[in-house]
Amino acid sequence: MSTTSPSVVLAAGLALLALVPGDAAARIRVVASITDLASIASSVGGDQVEAFAIARPNTDVHRVEVLPSYMVRVARADLYLEVGLGLDPWADGIIDGSRNVKLQVLDCSRDITPLEKPTQVNASMGDVHPFGNPHYWLDPRNGAIVAQEIAAELGRLDPAHAGAYAARAETFAKEAAACRARGQQMLASLPARALFTYHSSWVYFSHAFGLDIVGTAEPFPGIPPTAKHLAELVRIAKERKVPLLLQETYFSDDAGKFLARQTGLRMVKVAPSCQSPQAGSYLAHIEEVARLVSGASVAPGAEPRVKP
Amino acid sequence: MCRRVLPTAILVLLAALGPVPSRAGPVNPDISILGQPCMRWTNDTFDASAKRVTFDQGEVEMVFDAYLNPYAKGYFVTSLAADGFSLEEGYFTLLRGLPGNLQVKGGKYRVGFGKLNPMHPHTVPFADRPRVLAAYLPGEESFDETGVSVSERIPLPGTSSLTASGGWLQGDTFRIPRGPSSATNDPLLANAETGDRPSEARPAFVGNLSGFGQIGDRSGYELSLSAAGGTNNVAAGTRTYVYDAAAKLKLWTAPNSYLLVQAEVLELDRQNAEWDSAAVRYASTTVRPVGGYAYADYNFSPRYDAGLSYERYQQPTADQIWDQAFGAFVGLSLMEETTSFRLDWSHFMPDAPPGAAERPKAVDTVTLRVIFSMGPHKAHQF
Numbered sequence: 185m186s187t188t189s190p191s192v193v194l195a196a197g198l199a200l201l202a203l204v205p206g207d208a209a210a211r212i213r214v215v216a217s218i219t220d221l222a223s224i225a226s227s228v229g230g231d232q233v234e235a236f237a238i239a240r241p242n243t244d245v246h247r248v249e250v251l252p253s254y255m256v257r258v259a260r261a262d263l264y265l266e267v268g269l270g271l272d273p274w275a276d277g278i279i280d281g282s283r284n285v286k287l288q289v290l291d292c293s294r295d296i297t298p299l300e301k302p303t304q305v306n307a308s309m310g311d312v313h314p315f316g317n318p319h320y321w322l323d324p325r326n327g328a329i330v331a332q333e334i335a336a337e338l339g340r341l342d343p344a345h346a347g348a349y350a351a352r353a354e355t356f357a358k359e360a361a362a363c364r365a366r367g368q369q370m371l372a373s374l375p376a377r378a379l380f381t382y383h384s385s386w387v388y389f390s391h392a393f394g395l396d397i398v399g400t401a402e403p404f405p406g407i408p409p410t411a412k413h414l415a416e417l418v419r420i421a422k423e424r425k426v427p428l429l430l431q432e433t434y435f436s437d438d439a440g441k442f443l444a445r446q447t448g449l450r451m452v453k454v455a456p457s458c459q460s461p462q463a464g465s466y467l468a469h470i471e472e473v474a475r476l477v478s479g480a481s482v483a484p485g486a487e488p489r490v491k492p
Numbered sequence: 493m494c495r496r497v498l499p500t501a502i503l504v505l506l507a508a509l510g511p512v513p514s515r516a517g518p519v520n521p522d523i524s525i526l527g528q529p530c531m532r533w534t535n536d537t538f539d540a541s542a543k544r545v546t547f548d549q550g551e552v553e554m555v556f557d558a559y560l561n562p563y564a565k566g567y568f569v570t571s572l573a574a575d576g577f578s579l580e581e582g583y584f585t586l587l588r589g590l591p592g593n594l595q596v597k598g599g600k601y602r603v604g605f606g607k608l609n610p611m612h613p614h615t616v617p618f619a620d621r622p623r624v625l626a627a628y629l630p631g632e633e634s635f636d637e638t639g640v641s642v643s644e645r646i647p648l649p650g651t652s653s654l655t656a657s658g659g660w661l662q663g664d665t666f667r668i669p670r671g672p673s674s675a676t677n678d679p680l681l682a683n684a685e686t687g688d689r690p691s692e693a694r695p696a697f698v699g700n701l702s703g704f705g706q707i708g709d710r711s712g713y714e715l716s717l718s719a720a721g722g723t724n725n726v727a728a729g730t731r732t733y734v735y736d737a738a739a740k741l742k743l744w745t746a747p748n749s750y751l752l753v754q755a756e757v758l759e760l761d762r763q764n765a766e767w768d769s770a771a772v773r774y775a776s777t778t779v780r781p782v783g784g785y786a787y788a789d790y791n792f793s794p795r796y797d798a799g800l801s802y803e804r805y806q807q808p809t810a811d812q813i814w815d816q817a818f819g820a821f822v823g824l825s826l827m828e829e830t831t832s833f834r835l836d837w838s839h840f841m842p843d844a845p846p847g848a849a850e851r852p853k854a855v856d857t858v859t860l861r862v863i864f865s866m867g868p869h870k871a872h873q874f
Contacts, residue, residue, distance in 0.1 A: 252653035
């Protein structure tokens with residue numbers, strides 16, 4: 185009967201440990217409800233952070249199914265980034281299911297000034313969020329605020345790199361301001377500032393870029409378009425010469441096609457979130473939405489930085 | 493009297509709470525109320541209203557849930573129906589902070605057995621739970637018990653999930669009343685109330701192993717094994733065991749549509765208590781029927797779904813004859829999921845008892861359910 189020498193076992197164990205990348209173990213694991221928050225965390229965290237997003241960019245963030253695999257990811261995470269303002273209550277189920285007692289949870293809406301905060305709420309008003317419109321990440325200025333919040337939280341988790349996180353958040357704020365300036369420049373060529381959106385999710389984007397939402401395809405938030413309401417939008421579109429409808433990719437085309445036939449407006453379909461949790465994806469997406477709304481074409485030979 | 497006053501008082505209290513925002517405040521839990529009226533037509537000759545459309549107020553569910561503290565949540569579901577007011581569920585869950593990342597649940601709850609039993613009726617796309625569950629599982633409307641359960645997630649590589657749970661239950665739902673025999677020495681004849689010691693409790697157990705694997709971005713499959721056992725007659729010492737293997741597959745076929753396929757196979761192992769008058773002691777006979785159900789539900793847009801179901805099972809009787817049923821259902825949610833209409837057709841084909849000249853007539857039942865909800869807990873499907 186052969187026996188294995190303890191030294192051989194030890195050597196094999198050390199060899200296996202050597203295969204594990206040293207920095208991977210030291211990185212802060214961040215899970216975010218949406219790719220935008222994960223991308224901002226990647227920008228702020230740099231090499232010290234590994235970010236993952238729960239909701240896919242083309243899915244409706246209001247309706248994310250809690251999967252056990254998400255709980256497993258959060259069980260291994262150090263920080264969870266919630267959108268807040270009542271958009272991602274499903275995140276509670278994932279966080280609770282993770283059983284992770286060390287997890288820090290940051291509500292990224294904490295320092296945001298919400299728009300459209302209702303004075304009273306009931307279901308006759310549709311799916312209204314009582315704490316204000318939660319789609320704040322579509323304004324790059326709010327992205328900069330979130331970057332500061334994340335930098336502070338990462339600094340608490342990893343004090344050794346707190347200075348680096350704060351510095352990257354400052355850099356991010358400058359990039360966000362530059363992104364907004366470029367977007368405003370692109371949108372300056374629009375013949376009219378008025379637009380329709382499908383859902384009331386582009387309020388912050390319009391606020392950032394000086395656009396004027398004069399109607400939504402949904403008669404109330406979360407309520408599908410009705411014939412009577414679309415007829416009213418046709419009247420408004422003709423009266424105010426509304427040039428476009430901005431809508432998320434996961435909504436039906438029917439209302440947009442009808443409005444396009446009746447009024448000649450342009451339908452722009454775009455994901456409400458950036459494509460990936462990687463650094464840079466968030467601002468690239470904001471700029472891409474501005475380009476699509478402006479109707480400008482991509483320069484010959486240039487690939488769009490973010491697929492809509 | 494109390495049965496009438498209590499529901500009324502609760503409804504008045506809830507009405508007074510109406511203007512409060514639906515999400516939990518610093519002191520108030522989330523409060524939801526779900527109504528489930530239905531219309532039904534059946535040709536079942538044993539039904540007094542056969543071949544006539546009947547209306548049923550259904551069951552009104554009131555759901556209260558909130559965090560108790562950073563580590564625990566509380567959850568209550570009460571039910572108001574034609575037969576009165578009842579507590580369906582009322583339990584706490586210790587979510588995090590326990591040694592080994594254990595989670596503990598205590599109180600009255602739908603037992604985590606199989607895939608369908610833990611779900612409330614408003615979350616399933618068909619009108620009635622499969623007959624095989626009604627025939628094999630303890631409990632009248634569901635297998636719900638007062639007890640405590642502990643669960644642990646077993647670490648696996650990647651993002652697959654495997655959770656093991658075990659529960660210690662009061663065991664009341666396992667009890668099966670025995671009819672008295674004709675023997676004069678039967679304890680039930682001496683005292684119908686205490687003969688079989690029905691007020692004595694004997695603990696029951698439940699165990700479950702449940703795995704989940706993700707397919708792509710959003711799709712996934714779940715597999716689970718469950719077992720439960722308890723005493724059905726304390727005086728006779730007879731026991732009931734139920735075993736279950738379940739599988740569920742949810743495949744997203746487009747951003748807004750998915751196919752859900754689910755099946756469960758069950759085996760019942762039950763000793764039925766009898767009285768042996770010659771030996772002057774309890775005796776028992778054992779039945780071991782098997783059966784199962786399967787259904788497929790295609791949600792072809794966020795508000796529409798359609799599906800088919802099938803079940804086949806042996807009756808838990810000595811002859812263990814096979815019954816089967818087909819079903820079809822469609823669903824429509826108006827305006828999100830606050831109001832849902834679910835139409836269900838069921839074709840039940842009972843088997844012929846041994847020696848019967850002909851097979852009993854098949855029974856068709858059509859049910860239209862309306863599920864409407866106030867508050868954050870919607871008429872969602874799971």
